Amino acid sequence: MNQEVQGKKTRANKKKDSDYCEGVDFNFAVFFFGLVVVLVGIALLTDKLGLLPVSFNFALLWPLFIIFIGLLFVNKKNLIADIFAVLVILFAFFVILLAMLTPSLRTGASPSFIFPDVSVDNSGIKIGDYYLADSGFSKQSPPAVQTETPVEAPKAIPVDLFYYNKEADPNGECGSAAVLPVSRAIPVVADPIAETINLLLKGDISPDEKNRGFVSEFPNADFELISSVLKNGNLTLEFSEVPGFTDGGSCRMSILMAEITKTAEQFSEVKKVIFEPETLFQP
Numbered sequence: 001m002n003q004e005v006q007g008k009k010t011r012a013n014k015k016k017d018s019d020y021c022e023g024v025d026f027n028f029a030v031f032f033f034g035l036v037v038v039l040v041g042i043a044l045l046t047d048k049l050g051l052l053p054v055s056f057n058f059a060l061l062w063p064l065f066i067i068f069i070g071l072l073f074v075n076k077k078n079l080i081a082d083i084f085a086v087l088v089i090l091f092a093f094f095v096i097l098l099a100m101l102t103p104s105l106r107t108g109a110s111p112s113f114i115f116p117d118v119s120v121d122n123s124g125i126k127i128g129d130y131y132l133a134d135s136g137f138s139k140q141s142p143p144a145v146q147t148e149t150p151v152e153a154p155k156a157i158p159v160d161l162f163y164y165n166k167e168a169d170p171n172g173e174c175g176s177a178a179v180l181p182v183s184r185a186i187p188v189v190a191d192p193i194a195e196t197i198n199l200l201l202k203g204d205i206s207p208d209e210k211n212r213g214f215v216s217e218f219p220n221a222d223f224e225l226i227s228s229v230l231k232n233g234n235l236t237l238e239f240s241e242v243p244g245f246t247d248g249g250s251c252r253m254s255i256l257m258a259e260i261t262k263t264a265e266q267f268s269e270v271k272k273v274i275f276e277p278e279t280l281f282q283p
Contacts, residue, residue, distance in 0.1 A: 031089070067092055156185040159196045162262040163205060164255045167213030174251035176258040181266075182209055193235065193267055194228040200263050201225065217256065220245050233271030235264055239280055250283035257281045 067088060160181035169178035182205070186195045203218030223245055226238040237260065239246070247253070261273045275281060 035089070156187055157192055158183065158185050159192070159199075160184070160263065160266050161196070161200045162259050163203075163209075163214045163216045164259065165213045166215055172251070174254050176254070176262065179255065179258040179262055180214070181262075182206075182214060191228060193230065193264060193270065194225060196263060196266075197225050197228065197237065197260065200259065216259070217245075217252070230269060233269065234274060235270045235272065236274045236276060237264070238276040241277060241280060246280050247282055253281045253283050 070088070161184050162179045162181050165178055165180045168180060169175065184196075184199060186192060186199060189195045201218050201220075201223065203216040205214050205216055220242060222240060222242045224240050226240060227236075228238075229236045246256075257275070260275075264270050264273050
């Protein structure tokens with residue numbers, strides 16, 4: 001009798017132990033949620049203690065709740081389901097760590113999940129008020145970065161104006177060898193050739209240049225450049241005809257033509273100068 005009762009008690013205890021073991025199932029959803037809460041808590045703690053600046057955007061945490069709900073439906077008595085749940089949890093935390101670090105380190109953009117104040121520039125990695133150095137994070141100003149000074153576009157273009165120099169022509173041969181340059185500058189314009197020719201026609205010779213033998217018959221109020229056309233290396237210059245100025249002795253005409261031709265040919269794109277009308281500068 002006693003043995004039968006004792007056997008019933010033993011079987012009852014074994015059933016209780018079995019029911020207890022079956023009732024204690026590992027809940028992946030609760031485990032996942034707990035890990036998220038712990039991670040957030042540790043991050044906030046480091047921020048409060050001033051160890052590392054942290055800023056959370058909780059509005060972006062909602063995908064974690066979808067994962068949490070999905071884990072609630074995982075069959076905990078199935079080995080494949082358990083492996084799947086573990087892989088989901090590992091992948092989720094891998095994505096979280098990736099969101100925390102990778103965007104900042106690769107592009108310098110602020111992460112969309114955690115540490116929105118992280119950025120990368122020429123001075124290094126900046127997280128809030130902290131800068132990453134070889135020795136770790138330090139709250140200091142970033143090292144000075146040397147930047148190249150932008151090159152400003154030239155406000156003027158140096159050019160030469162060619163005028164007759166009588167001291168270079170002691171024998172009065174009126175050759176082009178006696179037509180020499182003086183330095184000037186023109187503004188940046190669409191047609192620098194025409195601008196230079198117009199400057200030549202002003203005949204503005206300084207006192208020092210006159211002392212060195214430079215002379216000019218420019219300016220003439222009626223003599224002006226009408227058009228300037230450059231095509232295939234041929235520069236066609238059309239001037240107004242002024243009787244008594246654009247015709248005359250051969251010496252004077254050759255000097256006028258040489259002054260204009262040499263001034264135009266200083267531009268590398270000009271290979272030949274053509275005067276219009278054709279009767280211009282005829283002796």
